[in-house]
Amino acid sequence: MSDVQTDMERLLKALDQQHQAGCKTNDIEVLRTLSQEIRDSNLECHIGIRGDEIVSVRGRQTRQVGLAIDLGTTKIAGYLVDLTDAKIIATNGITNPQTSYGGDVIARLGAAMGDAGDAFRLRAMAVEAVNKLANQLCSDVDMSPKDIIEAVLVGNTAMHHLFIGLTVSQLARSPFLSTVSEALDIKARDLGVNIAPGAYVHFLPNIAGFVGGDHVAALLAIEHTVTDMPIIAVDIGTNTEISLLSQDGITTVSCASGPAFEGAHMRDGMQADSGAIERVKIRNGSIRCQTVDATSPIGICGSGILDAVSEFYIAGVIGEDGKVNNNHPSVREGKKYLEIVLVDKEERDGMRDIVITQNDIRELQLAKAAVRAGIQSLLDTSGCHEGDIKQVIIAGAFGSYIDVGSAVTIGMFPPLPLDRFRQVGNAAGTGAVMALSSMKERRKIQKLMSRTRYLELAGESSFTKSFIQASYLGQYRLVNGVREEFY
Amino acid sequence: MSDVQTDMERLLKALDQQHQAGCKTNDIEVLRTLSQEIRDSNLECHIGIRGDEIVSVRGRQTRQVGLAIDLGTTKIAGYLVDLTDAKIIATNGITNPQTSYGGDVIARLGAAMGDAGDAFRLRAMAVEAVNKLANQLCSDVDMSPKDIIEAVLVGNTAMHHLFIGLTVSQLARSPFLSTVSEALDIKARDLGVNIAPGAYVHFLPNIAGFVGGDHVAALLAIEHTVTDMPIIAVDIGTNTEISLLSQDGITTVSCASGPAFEGAHMRDGMQADSGAIERVKIRNGSIRCQTVDATSPIGICGSGILDAVSEFYIAGVIGEDGKVNNNHPSVREGKKYLEIVLVDKEERDGMRDIVITQNDIRELQLAKAAVRAGIQSLLDTSGCHEGDIKQVIIAGAFGSYIDVGSAVTIGMFPPLPLDRFRQVGNAAGTGAVMALSSMKERRKIQKLMSRTRYLELAGESSFTKSFIQASYLGQYRLVNGVREEFY
Numbered sequence: 001m002s003d004v005q006t007d008m009e010r011l012l013k014a015l016d017q018q019h020q021a022g023c024k025t026n027d028i029e030v031l032r033t034l035s036q037e038i039r040d041s042n043l044e045c046h047i048g049i050r051g052d053e054i055v056s057v058r059g060r061q062t063r064q065v066g067l068a069i070d071l072g073t074t075k076i077a078g079y080l081v082d083l084t085d086a087k088i089i090a091t092n093g094i095t096n097p098q099t100s101y102g103g104d105v106i107a108r109l110g111a112a113m114g115d116a117g118d119a120f121r122l123r124a125m126a127v128e129a130v131n132k133l134a135n136q137l138c139s140d141v142d143m144s145p146k147d148i149i150e151a152v153l154v155g156n157t158a159m160h161h162l163f164i165g166l167t168v169s170q171l172a173r174s175p176f177l178s179t180v181s182e183a184l185d186i187k188a189r190d191l192g193v194n195i196a197p198g199a200y201v202h203f204l205p206n207i208a209g210f211v212g213g214d215h216v217a218a219l220l221a222i223e224h225t226v227t228d229m230p231i232i233a234v235d236i237g238t239n240t241e242i243s244l245l246s247q248d249g250i251t252t253v254s255c256a257s258g259p260a261f262e263g264a265h266m267r268d269g270m271q272a273d274s275g276a277i278e279r280v281k282i283r284n285g286s287i288r289c290q291t292v293d294a295t296s297p298i299g300i301c302g303s304g305i306l307d308a309v310s311e312f313y314i315a316g317v318i319g320e321d322g323k324v325n326n327n328h329p330s331v332r333e334g335k336k337y338l339e340i341v342l343v344d345k346e347e348r349d350g351m352r353d354i355v356i357t358q359n360d361i362r363e364l365q366l367a368k369a370a371v372r373a374g375i376q377s378l379l380d381t382s383g384c385h386e387g388d389i390k391q392v393i394i395a396g397a398f399g400s401y402i403d404v405g406s407a408v409t410i411g412m413f414p415p416l417p418l419d420r421f422r423q424v425g426n427a428a429g430t431g432a433v434m435a436l437s438s439m440k441e442r443r444k445i446q447k448l449m450s451r452t453r454y455l456e457l458a459g460e461s462s463f464t465k466s467f468i469q470a471s472y473l474g475q476y477r478l479v480n481g482v483r484e485e486f487y
Numbered sequence: 488m489s490d491v492q493t494d495m496e497r498l499l500k501a502l503d504q505q506h507q508a509g510c511k512t513n514d515i516e517v518l519r520t521l522s523q524e525i526r527d528s529n530l531e532c533h534i535g536i537r538g539d540e541i542v543s544v545r546g547r548q549t550r551q552v553g554l555a556i557d558l559g560t561t562k563i564a565g566y567l568v569d570l571t572d573a574k575i576i577a578t579n580g581i582t583n584p585q586t587s588y589g590g591d592v593i594a595r596l597g598a599a600m601g602d603a604g605d606a607f608r609l610r611a612m613a614v615e616a617v618n619k620l621a622n623q624l625c626s627d628v629d630m631s632p633k634d635i636i637e638a639v640l641v642g643n644t645a646m647h648h649l650f651i652g653l654t655v656s657q658l659a660r661s662p663f664l665s666t667v668s669e670a671l672d673i674k675a676r677d678l679g680v681n682i683a684p685g686a687y688v689h690f691l692p693n694i695a696g697f698v699g700g701d702h703v704a705a706l707l708a709i710e711h712t713v714t715d716m717p718i719i720a721v722d723i724g725t726n727t728e729i730s731l732l733s734q735d736g737i738t739t740v741s742c743a744s745g746p747a748f749e750g751a752h753m754r755d756g757m758q759a760d761s762g763a764i765e766r767v768k769i770r771n772g773s774i775r776c777q778t779v780d781a782t783s784p785i786g787i788c789g790s791g792i793l794d795a796v797s798e799f800y801i802a803g804v805i806g807e808d809g810k811v812n813n814n815h816p817s818v819r820e821g822k823k824y825l826e827i828v829l830v831d832k833e834e835r836d837g838m839r840d841i842v843i844t845q846n847d848i849r850e851l852q853l854a855k856a857a858v859r860a861g862i863q864s865l866l867d868t869s870g871c872h873e874g875d876i877k878q879v880i881i882a883g884a885f886g887s888y889i890d891v892g893s894a895v896t897i898g899m900f901p902p903l904p905l906d907r908f909r910q911v912g913n914a915a916g917t918g919a920v921m922a923l924s925s926m927k928e929r930r931k932i933q934k935l936m937s938r939t940r941y942l943e944l945a946g947e948s949s950f951t952k953s954f955i956q957a958s959y960l961g962q963y964r965l966v967n968g969v970r971e972e973f974y
Binding site: 003004005006007008009024026028029031032034035036039164165166167169170175176177178179180181182184185186187190191208209454456 | 490491492493494495496511513515516518519520521522523526651652653654656657662663664665666667668669671672673674677678695696941943
């Protein structure tokens with residue numbers, strides 16, 4: 001009777017003794033569980049604190065973990081992180097179920113714009129996938145999603161808007177406006193994400209309508225390793241984001257490189273799954289193909305096409321303008337286009353040949369031209385020269401597969417020594433994990449954003465010119481605006 | 488294409504120009520509606536701001552209003568307030584539907600403790616009633632509940648815990664611990680309250696397990712009008728809260744005055760509805776009764792019993808110890824107890840008499856003794872003397888009905904000149920409206936709380952002594968701890 005402190009007062013006093021003064025919570029779910037958890041644990045419980053907010057009170061002994069999600073258009077990658085030492089303790093990836101609405105973001109934005117029910121279903125699909133991933137990761141280490149006291153989610157702006165449930169009609173139409181670009185902290189339960197009762201999902205800021213928090217996360221991870229500037233950071237996909245990091249700040253462009261790198265819109269194109277030709281070399285006139293998982297070839301993925309075009313270009317089978325030379329023995333007349341045969345049907349038990357068509361080469365030319373012209377625009381705007389670039393950092397799944405030498409040969413990247421290129425894998429995921437584990441990293445992101453400028457290529461007159469010139473194969477340099485061979 | 492600001496940036500810039508710099512929002516529902524509302528209104532919309540948080544974006548022209556709720560055990564009072572001038576524009580009251588679980592809080596706490604389903608239903612009942620009240624108030628002034636951008640809710644600690652959905656088992660058992668006593672700001676949608684998308688419900692702080700935010704609100708309203716201290720503020724109900732406000736701060740006690748004041752547990756008792764005898768006077772030996780709405784008498788309510796006991800005490804029909812004097816013509820032997828007949832069955836078309844029994848008088852004695860002993864404990868603790876009290880402020884519905892002279896006569900209040908008593912009606916509601924309209928008032932509450940001390944009467948040895956002495960009718964003063972007649 002003489003001790004009439006409220007449960008909250010008792011809790012705050014205990015935190016005070018643990019040098020956690022000034023904590024508080026207004027979270028209805030934390031408040032609802034508080035008195036019971038305290039009593040169930042016989043006054044010994046584990047408190048999740050975020051800044052000065054109590055986000056979880058748990059009776060049973062538990063590690064406190066966080067969840068980082070890279071919500072890609074095609075794939076969702078999840079990382080479970082022990083927040084006491086920032087170590088990744090489980091990781092997994094699943095296909096984004098929204099792909100049933102179309103492989104690219106435009107199809108999904110269109111569906112969400114046209115019908116509120118579709119917008120709801122797209123959101124529910126992604127949320128359910130994240131919950132599934134969280135469950136899988138937690139069960140891998142014998143924990144419960146309720147132990148996740150913080151999450152970070154990165155994704156392109158379309159994924160971000162669809163996941164939160166923001167209106168997308170203004171995002172899908174020129175001038176492609178986001179509702180919001182600042183970092184957001186949203187209660188997980190408001191999103192339908194089932195983790196600790198009071199936990200938040202932190203969304204990294206977006207740079208523009210087509211440059212999302214995933215690129216920001218990649219920049220965070222990349223900046224961490226940079227010693228010498230300027231550098232180019234490029235994340236290749238259906239949409240390619242490219243940033244120039246220099247002493248003057250960061251300039252970012254976005255260019256529609258199309259689906260060629262994903263193996264789509266190609267006659268024998270496929271994703272980088274088992275049986276996809278991922279490497280092509282010509283040695284002594286004979287074509288050697290390497291497939292994913294070293295199984296029998298069934299098609300060709302983006303990195304394979306890149307290699308093939310580079311090798312056939314060097315061999316003179318494909319000209320600088322991308323035209324296939326009909327005189328070569330591997331070339332034949334196809335139904336619509338000239339074709340280069342990579343794998344003969346003789347080797348495939350009677351199934352048809354695997355070929356690259358003239359049209360496939362055109363698709364690749366457009367894709368690689370977008371990347372190169374984007375880089376060129378960044379250089380033009382900043383007054384940098386190609387040779388000044390200390391590093392080209394290639395992020396993302398596709399970027400990790402490619403042969404950089406081939407990419408340089410066909411002119412997708414500037415003609416720099418190969419040791420200036422670095423393939424870093426999923427930098428967005430790495431950055432998300434960094435932002436998850438450390439408020440200091442989040443403050444760094446704020447600073448990074450204040451130094452970052454978005455350059456809209458559609459408004460740049462020089463871009464179209466660069467693009468046309470970059471669509472040629474081979475290396476070149478511009479002399480007074482005119483293309484001049486480099487090799 | 489040259490203007491690629493996000494919708495949020497555009498909004499914040501506009502607010503900046505309206506001298507509302509530094510606003511922000513992380514509210515998922517505000518974010519979800521933002522882009523559409525801005526476009527629907529052709530870039531002219533109305534923004535609800537709370538501190539620095541944007542809680543509503545509305546396209547159509549609208550007044551911004553707030554909702555104050557006094558969630559009583561028996562009645563729920565609602566006030567719709569224009570936030571631009573803090574004026575009440577609509578008010579209404581409905582019965583608390585939780586009464587189906589029992590008239591007093593103990594019954595409801597018991598139900599909620601015993602069964603999670605009952606706890607849920609009790610919560611849902613109160614939430615639904617608040618939504619209903621909000622709808623009624625808004626339709627009275629041709630507005631929508633979505634125009635309500637802030638709400639304040641006050642109630643006793645049990646109502647507060649049940650409404651939020653906090654665990655009540657620790658509140659219902661000695662030492663009656665609250666989960667939390669601090670003021671809370673909880674998103675209305677988390678509570679199920681349907682107002683503006685990002686609006687909060689602000690809960691005033693509680694003082695103790697049995698002294699809730701309603702008493703705090705009453706203190707706020709009362710302090711506003713106080714010029715001279717010390718004063719006593721008393722809110723009479725099934726549970727009576729009493730505070731002593733002096734230069735040294737505020738001391739508050741809570742005493743179980745029981746249901747007598749509500750007319751319950753009395754043979755012919757009833758609530759203060761139509762036909763309830765609310766005033767009793769004896770003039771020239773004859774009994775005159777006044778009923779609510781001046782209709783035929785059907786029972787007697789709390790204020791009527793108070794009057795009757797006072798009048799019969801003065802007339803010598805009831806002794807100082809509460810015993811009924813059998814020699815009086817209005818007194819007769821009842822089935823179990825002596826009875827005083829107020830209304831003869833002759834006057835009631837053959838329906839039975841309306842009487843006050845010896846037992847009814849005992850119930851009233853206990854109720855009024857609790858109030859008086861509570862006041863005495865406050866005086867004892869603070870070293871104040873009765874005569875020092877500059878004002879006794881009587882708040883609450885029941886307190887507004889009573890004849891203060893009668894209350895003093897029977898010794899419920901100290902023997903002070905009647906002009907020192909002031910009946911202020913629903914001070915809790917007034918305080919809630921003040922807290923709704925002004926952040927300054929909320930800061931005042933913080934200060935008020937820091938000056939307020941709860942005195943647990945169960946731990947005060949002198950309380951039992953005071954209580955026994957206060958159960959006698961008539962006025963007295965204590966001389967060396969011994970009762971001495973005053974009148």
